[in-house]
Amino acid sequence: MKSLSDVFTMxxxxxxxxxLLLFGCLFFSVFLITAYCxxxxxPTVLNVLPxxxxxxxxxxxxxxxxxxxxxxxxxYAAGLFFRHKARELGTFLAxxxxxxxxxxQLRREVGLISxxxxxxxxxxxxPFAWLVWSIFRLTLMDTPEMALLFDYRAYAIPFxxxxxxxxxxxxxLARFLGRVNILDIISEAHRAEPIRALPRWCGSVGxxxxxxxxxxxxxxxxxxxxxxxxxxxxxxxxxxxxxxLAGLYMLLLHTVVNGWKKGKSRYPHLIATGMxxxxxxxxxxxxxxxxxxxAGAYFAAFxxxxxxxxxxxxxxxxxxxxxxxxxxxxxxxxxxxxxxLAAKNDLTIKDYRSQKSTTLAVDGELHVESESSVGVTYxxxxxxxxESGRFFSESAWNTLTGDNLDLARGEVAGVFxxxxxxxxxxxxxxxxxxxxxxxxxxxxxxxxxxxxxxxxFSCRVLDDGDYDTITQGLTDDWQDVQVLFNAKHDSYAxxxxxxxxxxxxxxxxxxxxxxxxxxxxxxxxSRGEEYFADPENAEKYDxxxxxxxxxxxxxxxxxxxxxxxxxxxxxxxxxxxxAVFLLLFIFVAILCFAAVGVIxxxxxxxxxxxxxxVYEDLRKLGASGAYLRQTARGQISRVFKAxxxxxxxxxxxxxxxxxYGNGEGAITPSEWAGLGTCLLVITAVSALLYGxxxxxxxxxxxxxxxxxxKN
Amino acid sequence: xxxxxxxxxxYQVGKTKYKVLKGVSFEVDKGEFVAVMGPSGSxxxxxxxxxxxxxxxxxxxxxxxxxxxxxxxxxxxxxxRNEKLGFVFQDFLLLDGLTVRDNIxxxxxxxxxxxxxxxxxxxxxxxxxxxSHIKNKFPADISGGEKQRxxxxxxxxxxxxxxxxxxxxxxxxxKSSRAVIDSFLQAKQELDATIFMVTHDSFAASFCxxxxxxxxxxxxxxxxxxxxxRRTFQDDLLKVIRDLGDSEVMQP
Numbered sequence: 001m002k003s004l005s006d007v008f009t010m011x012x013x014x015x016x017x018x019x020l021l022l023f024g025c026l027f028f029s030v031f032l033i034t035a036y037c038x039x040x041x042x043p044t045v046l047n048v049l050p051x052x053x054x055x056x057x058x059x060x061x062x063x064x065x066x067x068x069x070x071x072x073x074x075x076y077a078a079g080l081f082f083r084h085k086a087r088e089l090g091t092f093l094a095x096x097x098x099x100x101x102x103x104x105q106l107r108r109e110v111g112l113i114s115x116x117x118x119x120x121x122x123x124x125x126x127p128f129a130w131l132v133w134s135i136f137r138l139t140l141m142d143t144p145e146m147a148l149l150f151d152y153r154a155y156a157i158p159f160x161x162x163x164x165x166x167x168x169x170x171x172x173l174a175r176f177l178g179r180v181n182i183l184d185i186i187s188e189a190h191r192a193e194p195i196r197a198l199p200r201w202c203g204s205v206g207x208x209x210x211x212x213x214x215x216x217x218x219x220x221x222x223x224x225x226x227x228x229x230x231x232x233x234x235x236x237x238x239x240x241x242x243x244x245l246a247g248l249y250m251l252l253l254h255t256v257v258n259g260w261k262k263g264k265s266r267y268p269h270l271i272a273t274g275m276x277x278x279x280x281x282x283x284x285x286x287x288x289x290x291x292x293x294x295a296g297a298y299f300a301a302f303x304x305x306x307x308x309x310x311x312x313x314x315x316x317x318x319x320x321x322x323x324x325x326x327x328x329x330x331x332x333x334x335x336x337x338x339x340x341l342a343a344k345n346d347l348t349i350k351d352y353r354s355q356k357s358t359t360l361a362v363d364g365e366l367h368v369e370s371e372s373s374v375g376v377t378y379x380x381x382x383x384x385x386x387e388s389g390r391f392f393s394e395s396a397w398n399t400l401t402g403d404n405l406d407l408a409r410g411e412v413a414g415v416f417x418x419x420x421x422x423x424x425x426x427x428x429x430x431x432x433x434x435x436x437x438x439x440x441x442x443x444x445x446x447x448x449x450x451x452x453x454x455x456x457f458s459c460r461v462l463d464d465g466d467y468d469t470i471t472q473g474l475t476d477d478w479q480d481v482q483v484l485f486n487a488k489h490d491s492y493a494x495x496x497x498x499x500x501x502x503x504x505x506x507x508x509x510x511x512x513x514x515x516x517x518x519x520x521x522x523x524x525x526s527r528g529e530e531y532f533a534d535p536e537n538a539e540k541y542d543x544x545x546x547x548x549x550x551x552x553x554x555x556x557x558x559x560x561x562x563x564x565x566x567x568x569x570x571x572x573x574x575x576x577x578x579a580v581f582l583l584l585f586i587f588v589a590i591l592c593f594a595a596v597g598v599i600x601x602x603x604x605x606x607x608x609x610x611x612x613x614v615y616e617d618l619r620k621l622g623a624s625g626a627y628l629r630q631t632a633r634g635q636i637s638r639v640f641k642a643x644x645x646x647x648x649x650x651x652x653x654x655x656x657x658x659x660y661g662n663g664e665g666a667i668t669p670s671e672w673a674g675l676g677t678c679l680l681v682i683t684a685v686s687a688l689l690y691g692x693x694x695x696x697x698x699x700x701x702x703x704x705x706x707x708x709x710k711n
Numbered sequence: 712x713x714x715x716x717x718x719x720x721x722y723q724v725g726k727t728k729y730k731v732l733k734g735v736s737f738e739v740d741k742g743e744f745v746a747v748m749g750p751s752g753s754x755x756x757x758x759x760x761x762x763x764x765x766x767x768x769x770x771x772x773x774x775x776x777x778x779x780x781x782x783x784x785x786x787x788x789x790x791x792r793n794e795k796l797g798f799v800f801q802d803f804l805l806l807d808g809l810t811v812r813d814n815i816x817x818x819x820x821x822x823x824x825x826x827x828x829x830x831x832x833x834x835x836x837x838x839x840x841x842x843s844h845i846k847n848k849f850p851a852d853i854s855g856g857e858k859q860r861x862x863x864x865x866x867x868x869x870x871x872x873x874x875x876x877x878x879x880x881x882x883x884x885x886k887s888s889r890a891v892i893d894s895f896l897q898a899k900q901e902l903d904a905t906i907f908m909v910t911h912d913s914f915a916a917s918f919c920x921x922x923x924x925x926x927x928x929x930x931x932x933x934x935x936x937x938x939x940x941r942r943t944f945q946d947d948l949l950k951v952i953r954d955l956g957d958s959e960v961m962q963p
Binding site for chain 2: 004014088090092182
């Protein structure tokens with residue numbers, strides 16, 4: 001004897017595919033977000049990624065895209081589920097079942113599924129993150145810093161996402177049940193979602209809006225800071241990207257509704273286009289999600305190859321094999337000691353040079369920030385002693401570099417990187433140099449000569465006479481020794497030994513980070529403000545601490561003020577120094593591409609299966625197996641190709657724009673090489689996605705009974 | 712049994728309001744088999760949906776016995792649908808996950824009247840409509856005619872005061888249509904069922920006691936079969952419908 005609950009059980013069993021689809025989509029979304037969050041909030045990652053740095057912002061930006069993608073995907077899955085349940089629900093209502101009982105039953109089912117999916121997603125996301133990271137450590141690289149630690153507070157985000165998912169499902173259910181017209185509910189399952197006719201200019205306008213949004217989104221924040229002296233909240237600047245999103249929607253809408261083929265060439269695709277149009281809104285929304293996720297995934301995927309390519313090229317082009325500097329008076333290895341160590345390692349030191357440099361104060365504009373009703377604004381305040389700069393005399397420079405520089409009195413030459421750029425952090429724009437001890441000043445004008453040198457990047461050079469005058473009375477603690485040399489038959493063992501020797505001999509005063517600036521510190525203190533890089537503020541501002549017992553840690557090597565630049569050491573240890581950075585972005589890319597793959601597969605299969613009856617009708621009209629396969633291929637390829645192509649092209653162009661913007665309006669040769677590597681990544685990922693497309697196509701053929709040997 | 716008085720219903724599409732029912736009135740007596748016919752757009756399905764309370768009417772009365780259906784709240788309507796009305800739909804609306812027997816029992820299960828009597832009633836209805844041999848099959852495994860006979864059996868399991876049928880032969884071949892009509896006649900004769908059927912099919916309507924002809928949202932005429940034989944009654948129906956068509960064409 002059957003009760004109503006037995007009836008519901010039977011119905012569930014019969015349509016377990018739909019329940020599994022809903023469960024799978026919810027599970028995957030929470031699973032992915034859990035894995036991402038745990039990694040993003042892991043102390044392993046947070047200890048390495050600098051606070052307020054671009055890397056953290058990029059990881060967060062991609063995370064936001066992933067959350068939007070997963071959110072839209074779960075709503076799509078829920079929409080499909082309710083459409084499927086519509087006929088059952090309508091029949092029950094038509095036969096006199098009360099909405100209260102049906103609502104209670106459906107709430108129980110949906111609540112249980114979503115709860116189970118969320119709990120399992122959160123539970124399995126953790127071992128998954130650990131597993132992927134462990135595979136990285138086993139197969140790619142492993143450093144002590146890569147030991148994975150989880151901060152369980154990170155569960156707050158997937159927990160909040162789970163609550164959102166459950167609440168969204170229950171709201172959708174309430175709206176669904178709240179419909180007055182039973183006939184509407186019954187017909188819901190078969191209702192098409194055609195998109196109204198769309199003018200053909202929609203595609204071109206979409207492209208224009210995408211370009212406009214990308215330009216506005218990228219340049220407006222800079223404009224606000226530089227021209228309006230206003231640090232707009234990040235949420236507000238994100239608004240400027242909205243035209244790009246709207247344009248993307250129009251572009252995809254045009255692809256689905258009109259297609260890009262004109263005239264008679266559209267006839268072979270007529271059926272596929274027509275079928276897509278009647279799945280319109282859902283299809284375009286899905287394509288938009290995939291496009292955004294593809295863009296996010298590639299953005300993460302580009303990070304490691306771009307970093308590796310530019311760094312390796314830059315290292316290869318360094319003019320010196322070895323460069324280091326240290327405060328005068330510290331007992332560092334001298335030429336004889338270095339040669340002795342070299343001999344032990346069977347190599348010969350050549351071109352040994354050593355010159356003094358001094359630290360002087362330079363002028364500039366201090367940005368004095370203040371809170372206002374529109375956020376943080378700043379005013380520029382000229383400071384004759386804004387920050388410190390390392391200076392060489394022109395003769396010292398010539399000795400170190402072999403140049404024949406001859407500056408006029410009152411001229412200062414800045415040292416740019418080997419490609420002639422300031423890397424966005426260094427400019428040749430000072431007008432006053434001050435001796436920090438005697439407070440004697442020297443007015444300077446920038447020289448037209450551009451000095452290029454990677455190892456002495458951001459130093460400045462003065463005329464010998466000026467240098468002698470301004471450095472008079474300067475105490476030893478403001479003076480450094482710069483050492484440069486090359487090696488014949490260079491060896492990693494020698495470089496590492498010398499590096500460790502330098503660290504061993506460093507004194508406590510040298511335990512400072514590279515952004516520490518004595519002049520700026522004095523300025524802050526004179527204004528009654530605390531200086532962020534003071535060691536006592538390290539914890540408060542999450543500033544890395546220089547620990548001489550951990551010279552091989554990436555925190556030490558990336559942040560120590562006196563970190564030697566040894567080509568062979570930097571080349572060999574690049575991946576280990578950057579391991580957490582590189583692998584984090586690879587991890588993020590894998591997660592996003594996995595999401596892309598799952599959504600593409602799910603959407604393609606549901607699209608094909610929903611339209612199965614059309615294939616039956618076409619078969620009755622005499623369509624051959626080949627024609628039916630071509631139609632199925634047309635549908636699925638559109639779901640795959642359009643968002644992947646648009647997402648890939650969009651992010652590659654945007655990435656190039658970022659490089660262009662960061663590089664003061666130019667792209668360096670090493671960045672071009674990095675972009676070339678990114679193209680290789682695109683090729684490899686596209687090949688994988690093509691494999692997924694073929695697999696999906698074969699599965700769809702099988703579901704639609706269109707396999708090659710059948711008609 | 713059923714009294715519909717001055718029933719009005721309009722649909723709003725954009726800024727345009729379409730009046731579909733413009734004051735429909737009629738009665739159906741207990742044990743009667745009544746059909747509603749009329750050209751497309753005459754308001755037949757809207758009338759049935761208003762009586763079923765699937766869509767709300769704008770004004771007018773729908774009395775089932777002493778109960779005014781137009782003023783009932785959601786819970787009361789559900790109770791009426793479950794206990795006093797039986798439904799047969801054009802596309803059957805059988806649940807794919809339930810067997811034929813389970814589908815027939817569904818109204819009782821929904822109403823919470825689960826008993827051995829329910830199973831016996833379902834088995835009896837299966838016998839009456841000749842579907843005992845398929846009672847453990849699922850809808851996907853049976854023919855259209857068998858599906859509709861299952862739907863008729865389901866409509867009768869609660870011994871409703873009125874069966875409402877919407878184009879019950881619309882999706883069936885002639886043989887299956889005949890089987891479904893026979894099942895209605897059987898229900899009327901053996902179970903004293905009252906049946907109100909909307910149809911396009913003059914053949915199906917010719918088996919009814921009375922046929923209400925609807926045109927432009929109003930009852931144009933009512934044909935009573937009486938002692939007339941079925942073929943003659945069908946001819947009468949076709950003539951009336953043809954005349955209605957001609958008058959529509961003649962309109963300026």
